[in-house]
Amino acid sequence: MGVLVFEPMVLWLCFFTTSVYWQQPDLYGGKQAIGRQHWAKWVITYISRDKNMNPVDANRLKTWQALSSLFLDTEIDELTYEYIARVVLETGYSPSEMHSILWNEVFPVLEANLRSVAGEWAGWTDEWLLEHLIASDGLEPRKGRGSVAGEITRCWSQVVTRLPPGYD
Structure with a gap:
């Protein structure tokens, strides 16, 4: 059984009138609010994960790598769009899973770069992506x-x- 370590500088609870939001680190160490419906899943995943043993599979990492290209401080060219589309097809995620990965996992962490x-223009290492992005199944x-x-x-x-049709 692993030991859960609460990281108060990374995770903290904010009370705004009647709304409760958990904060997660953004790209530059600042904080970014997660909506009410997502905070519990994020907190449980973040606190309980073992930093030495990331359960993310190779397809998820490959998808994160490709989608992170959308968040670089560079001009996105046709080759980049084709690369992302190829990865989407190769990994086999459904359209709804791909939307969830883009908007629930990649966007909240990398959008600050834009x-x-x-902003970052050379890309993020696999280690950085594994440390900062969290799979949000379901x-x-x-x-x-x-x-x-x-x-x-x-x-x-x-x-x-x-x-193919259905990814829009």
Whole structure:
């Protein structure tokens, strides 16, 4: 049986009137709110995971690598869209699973990069992705809000044109 270690600088509970939100670290060590319906799953997964033994499978990591390309501070070209579409097909995730991975796992952590003045442009290592992203099996896909979410939606629509029907 493993020991659960609570990390107060990473995870903290905020009470705003009657709303409860858990905070997770964003790309630069700041905090980012997770909606009420997702906080319990995120907290249980985060606190109980063994940092030496990440249960993420190779397909999930490959998907994170591909989708993280949408969040780089670079111009996204046709080859990038084709690469992402190829990975989506190779990994075999359903359209709803892919939406969940994009909006529940990748977007909340990496979207800050697109708001940064000097964001990451070279990409993230596998180790970084495994440490910061958390698989969210079973959560309903949710879309982010704001201009970054709009840009990711636009980029995803470019990927979708290279996929079979149903991924939009």
